[in-house]
Amino acid sequence: MTLVDRDRLGALLADEAERFRASHPVSAQLASRRGEHLVGGVPMTWMRRWATPFAITVERAKGSELVDVDGHRYLDVCLGDTGAMAGHSPEPTARAIRARLESGGLTTMLPTDDAEVVADELTRRFGVERWQFTLSATDANRFMLRTARQLTKRPLVVVMDWCYHGTVDESFVVLDGALTRSRPGNVGPAVDPATTTRAVPFNDLGALEAALADRQVAAVLTEPALTNIGIVLPDEGYLEGLVELAHHYGSLVVLDETHTISAGPGGLTGKLGLRPDGVTIGKAIGGGVPIGAWGLRAELADAIVADRDADLEDTGGIGGTLAGNALSLAAARATLTEVLTERAFDEMGAVSHELVRRERALLADHGFDWSVVELGARSEVRFVSPPPRTGADSARAADVDLDRYLHLALANREVLLTPFHAMTLVAPTTTLAHVETYLDALADALAPLAR
Known part of the structure; x- marks a missing residue:
């Protein structure tokens, strides 16, 4: 060498x-x-x-x-x-943006038919049946973790040591020996993230089981392959084992495919035939226009909608005035159906x-x-x-x-x-x-x- x-x-x-x-x-x-x-x-x-x-x-x-x-x-x-x-300014996406600009109504707090098409396409690719839209993958991850805690009535989340999920407070952690610590450089955390989060090494099912065993973990949030600390690929069978362990201990599994969509149309979720409880994604699916999306299994989506203690329509901490806007969804429809095929x-x-x-x-x-x-x-x-x-x-x-x-x-x-x-x-x-x-x-x- x-x-x-x-x-x-x-x-x-x-x-x-x-x-x-x-x-x-x-x-x-x-x-x-x-x-x-x-x-x-x-x-x-x-x-x-x-x-x-x-x-x-x-x-x-x-x-x-x-x-x-x-x-x-x-x-x-x-x-x-x-x-x-998708490449800079792909023509189908640019055409959809121009059409939306010319027809008027970039954001209206009302749905367009593009939303259904994008949700159908994401369901086909990733397997989870109910979708919501945001302006970033960070928001998608934040809303997914809130939903998981509400559904399970559990306080904690598990993430991977040196993970990255956007600017999500709970994910800014690393392992210091066996202890979860705030990641170096974390700017002004509202609380010590070690109080909300347990970090485990990627590719270590034994450490994951130890973190789940007391049944206090609402969700395991992970990329199917780490991508922000260098690409770290999963061992054969690791992701399947992760899903099995989480479900055994009553925790939900959320796969963040924001970067790992590079693996294929449905990311590693689709490529490996995984069955998570939720999927988050952003960035690429809008062809350069800001968008994020989070998807849930149908029974979980139905449960959170039926939860009278969950304010999904106003001040419950989920959603946003510009989320699901007409421009983002027009761009996503064109990008997914005509560019990233x-x-x-x-x-x-x-x-x-x-x-x-x-x-x-x-x-x-x-x-x-x-x-x-x-x-x-x-x-x-x-x-x-x-x-x-x-x-x-x-x-x-x-x-x-x-x-x-x-x-x-x-x-x-x-x-x-x-x-x-x-x-x-x-x-x-x-x-x-x-x-x-x-x-x-x-x-x-x-x-x-x-x-």
Whole structure:
């Protein structure tokens, strides 16, 4: 295995940062101006996470490509961190948005026929029969956990160590030995999340059973594969065992497919034939328009609707004035039925698999014994081998400087990785020619590291 010389890595980082500054003068000027009235100089603080010295300012984006104000045309394998997994501005989605704009009524607090079509499609893909809509997957997860506690009359939830479910208070936890702790960096938690949540390691059914045994857990909330601490795939039989254990102890199972929909039209739920009690999803299904959705088994949905102590129509903590709006549902209908189709997922998976196959060969050629983990249209490099099996293992595999170098070097070679990960995401518009572009840029970035 080639070891990375840390002094050389530091020098390369400095060189790449200077190269970026020199080649992005307009973005630099705009970034400086934005600091006057935007917190951190960006409209949302996560945009500060890019490895570049300042954020690129976007001029336009289409398909799998993005152009900045300095005229650089990038291959985009970030795709809005899944929000644009359908590609930027897919024509069927854009057409549906235009039609909704022209007909009027973007939000009316009344249903349109698109809602039924989207709910039917989500039922077909994920198997749960009753759906509600939100503006984000975060809201979908929050509403699902509230519903689970109301239905079971239990106070606690279980999540995975180093999980991610948006900005859900209960999910910002990690394990410290055997104890659940608030995740480092958690901003102003209303309560210590250890009072609401038990964390367990992913792929550890024994730890899960211990957390469920006292029958105080309302729901187990998990991604079918971890995706925010590096992609951590489930062991064979793990998810089936999770569902069986949860149901044995009277807990509900909620699968968050927001990122793992990359595995196929119904995410890993559909791919593995899982039978959860609830599914949450967001981002990709709106084709770039904000939306989230949460689905329940029919008997659970009927039970919560019939619960006279649950205020679902006003101030019970579930819903929102803009949730289920006409624009979001028009976009979701077009995206699900015309863009992110079964055929599209087959083609995306084939392109991504070719990228992974050749990326692994490229890393081996340069002497790097790193893992490339594949999840349908999504893949990610981790700087260890074999791939991690738990969130904690994946967290320990992080290398901040090396990760920053790859992101910055690829940006200078006009390829945009997701800022939070060394991850690639393939859209229906990503081609084998784009794969060549990515691999050429990666080879050029790796060469000086391997000297």
